[in-house]
Amino acid sequence: MVLFGQFLEVLIGGLLSGVLYSLVALGFVLIFKASGVFNFAQGAMVLLAGLALVRSLDYLAARGFPMWAAVVLGLLFAGVIMTITAWLIERFVLGPLVNQDGLTLFMSTIGATFILEGASQMIFGSDVYPLRLFPTDAWFLFESAFPGGILVNKLDVWGGLIAGILVAGLAIFFQRTKTGRALRAVADDHAAAQSVGIPISWIWFVVWLVAGLVALVAATVWGTKLGVQFSITFLALKALPVLIIGGFTSVPGAIVGGLIVGAGEKIAEVFLGPHMGGGIEYWFAYVLALAVLLVRPQGLFGERIIERI
Amino acid sequence: MKADVEPTSAAAGVDSAARAAGQVLLSLERVSLSFGGVKALRDVSFDIRKGEIRAIIGPNGAGKTSMLNVINGFYHPQEGVITFKGQRRRDMRPYLAASQGIARTFQNVALFRGMSTLDNIMTGRTLKMRRGLLAHMLHWGPAQREEIAHREAVERIIDFLEIAHIRKTPVGRLPYGLQKRVELGRALAMEPELLLLDEPMAGMNLEEKQDMSRFILTVKDTFDTTIALIEHDMSVVMDLSDRVVVLNYGAKIADGTPAQVQSNPAVIEAYLGVSH
Numbered sequence: 001m002v003l004f005g006q007f008l009e010v011l012i013g014g015l016l017s018g019v020l021y022s023l024v025a026l027g028f029v030l031i032f033k034a035s036g037v038f039n040f041a042q043g044a045m046v047l048l049a050g051l052a053l054v055r056s057l058d059y060l061a062a063r064g065f066p067m068w069a070a071v072v073l074g075l076l077f078a079g080v081i082m083t084i085t086a087w088l089i090e091r092f093v094l095g096p097l098v099n100q101d102g103l104t105l106f107m108s109t110i111g112a113t114f115i116l117e118g119a120s121q122m123i124f125g126s127d128v129y130p131l132r133l134f135p136t137d138a139w140f141l142f143e144s145a146f147p148g149g150i151l152v153n154k155l156d157v158w159g160g161l162i163a164g165i166l167v168a169g170l171a172i173f174f175q176r177t178k179t180g181r182a183l184r185a186v187a188d189d190h191a192a193a194q195s196v197g198i199p200i201s202w203i204w205f206v207v208w209l210v211a212g213l214v215a216l217v218a219a220t221v222w223g224t225k226l227g228v229q230f231s232i233t234f235l236a237l238k239a240l241p242v243l244i245i246g247g248f249t250s251v252p253g254a255i256v257g258g259l260i261v262g263a264g265e266k267i268a269e270v271f272l273g274p275h276m277g278g279g280i281e282y283w284f285a286y287v288l289a290l291a292v293l294l295v296r297p298q299g300l301f302g303e304r305i306i307e308r309i
Numbered sequence: 310m311k312a313d314v315e316p317t318s319a320a321a322g323v324d325s326a327a328r329a330a331g332q333v334l335l336s337l338e339r340v341s342l343s344f345g346g347v348k349a350l351r352d353v354s355f356d357i358r359k360g361e362i363r364a365i366i367g368p369n370g371a372g373k374t375s376m377l378n379v380i381n382g383f384y385h386p387q388e389g390v391i392t393f394k395g396q397r398r399r400d401m402r403p404y405l406a407a408s409q410g411i412a413r414t415f416q417n418v419a420l421f422r423g424m425s426t427l428d429n430i431m432t433g434r435t436l437k438m439r440r441g442l443l444a445h446m447l448h449w450g451p452a453q454r455e456e457i458a459h460r461e462a463v464e465r466i467i468d469f470l471e472i473a474h475i476r477k478t479p480v481g482r483l484p485y486g487l488q489k490r491v492e493l494g495r496a497l498a499m500e501p502e503l504l505l506l507d508e509p510m511a512g513m514n515l516e517e518k519q520d521m522s523r524f525i526l527t528v529k530d531t532f533d534t535t536i537a538l539i540e541h542d543m544s545v546v547m548d549l550s551d552r553v554v555v556l557n558y559g560a561k562i563a564d565g566t567p568a569q570v571q572s573n574p575a576v577i578e579a580y581l582g583v584s585h
């Protein structure tokens with residue numbers, strides 16, 4: 001019973017932290033779906049959004065704004081920053097590269113990453129800034145059934161809720177709306193999309209804006225968990241196995257991939273770790289991704305890649 | 310000579326009721342396009358009249374596709390005047406051309422490979438859908454009715470092109486001939502006034518060519534669409550088109566009815582090689 005309780009605790013904790021990975025992975029999926037570009041800059045965008053939010057919060061709080069007003073204004077400010085960023089990226093990075101090869105676009109996002117990382121730290125500072133938007137304490141559930149109960153982080157639950165709402169909204173957006181259909185069209189063929197009257201520059205702006213806002217949401221949760229700091233950009237590396245497992249083109253895939261990675265690495269760490277010398281958490285996700293690549297290269301939910309010979 | 314009345318300039322709203330063939334829909338005057346030092350089009354002038362099938366022919370590299378790309382706004386000619394529906398155009402973009410009623414297909418099929426036949430053709434309705442993003446997401450009343458109305462229009466096109474059996478298939482899996490047909494369907498869904506077809510028969514077998522010819526003629530007759538097409542198969546060009554313009558090394562070398570063009574010595578020399 002103790003073991004089962006421990007397993008349940010690890011599983012729940014793992015699943016919830018997996019959802020947090022999904023939050024970051026979602027930004028990648030959005031841009032990949034809509035422009036066929038693997039956006040290397042997603043991690044940098046989370047950093048930028050987080051910094052803009054936390055610094056404006058500090059500024060407003062220091063000037064005696066009540067907490068709720070500071071949060072609303074801070075979120076608005078960060079949203080505006082992400083809007084400007086989306087516009088700048090479309091205008092100066094991707095706009096001139098319409099109809100170019102996917103690899104060219106990928107390289108350009110690497111360039112954008114360095115500029116975003118540098119600029120955001122130059123403007124907003126490069127310390128570790130604590131963010132407290134969500135409660136960080138824990139619940140203890142089922143204390144009658146298990147000794148000590150099952151520990152669940154409130155922050156993780158918040159993250160899960162937010163991710164759920166986000167995914168539902170995005171799924172409807174892609175499947176039901178003409179803009180969603182236009183996004184998928186642009187991802188498949190720039191020239192053809194233009195020829196049916198889809199303005200590519202507008203679509204790309206929308207995509208980067210949505211990805212920027214998803215980055216902002218990720219930043220609120222991750223910033224509360226880790227503090228807003230440069231190392232938040234490395235979340236992009238954690239999102240990579242999530243994407244490979246779930247598939248680069250699937251919103252639900254990003255969620256399921258996150259759950260698998262989160263639960264898998266926690267369970268492996270706790271139950272396999274002691275037998276293997278520990279530290280499994282850091283590489284387990286990548287091995288899992290490798291296994292998926294071997295069996296199903298397009299990921300669990302990815303669109304089947306059909307090549308004509 | 311044929312007793313053609315040569316319209317002097319674009320008849321801008323002179324008599325919009327007179328929709329008889331012969332009214333100029335698009336005219337190009339002394340259009341030149343170059344990429345760096347390469348002259349893709351030199352001083353090309355011709356017009357496309359309402360309701361006709363206008364063929365653009367010429368040897369490889371003659372500038373035919375460049376011509377289409379100019380007409381639908383992918384390329385911007387350095388010189389020349391383009392008049393569409395009586396309006397002199399400037400600073401064209403592909404989506405503007407689309408919104409003015411110009412649709413096209415591509416030499417190498419350009420479909421949205423991950424999407425189904427139905428969704429591909431639905432993208433052709435993009436400009437005709439008016440309801441906002443939020444309304445579509447909630448899928449409520451007016452937005453739902455709009456989606457259904459457009460679905461009906463698309464289903465009619467699917468029936469017309471005889472591709473009902475593949476409506477849910479991702480187009481990446483379809484054979485080439487069917488992909489070309491879906492691409493035509495997407496262009497038709499835009500209900501264009503001017504339809505540009507870049508080698509609609511390329512890579513097709515005889516039967517598929519006959520099907521495609523039949524579709525093109527029906528589109529012209531029943532949908533009242535003006536068509537400009539590039540084609541290499543001379544028998545198709547001679548059968549389908551009302552008038553033919555011949556390009557060679559980016560310059561126009563002949564313009565007229567298929568019979569006139571076929572007997573033009575310059576064309577025979579530059580393009581056909583030997584008369585047949």
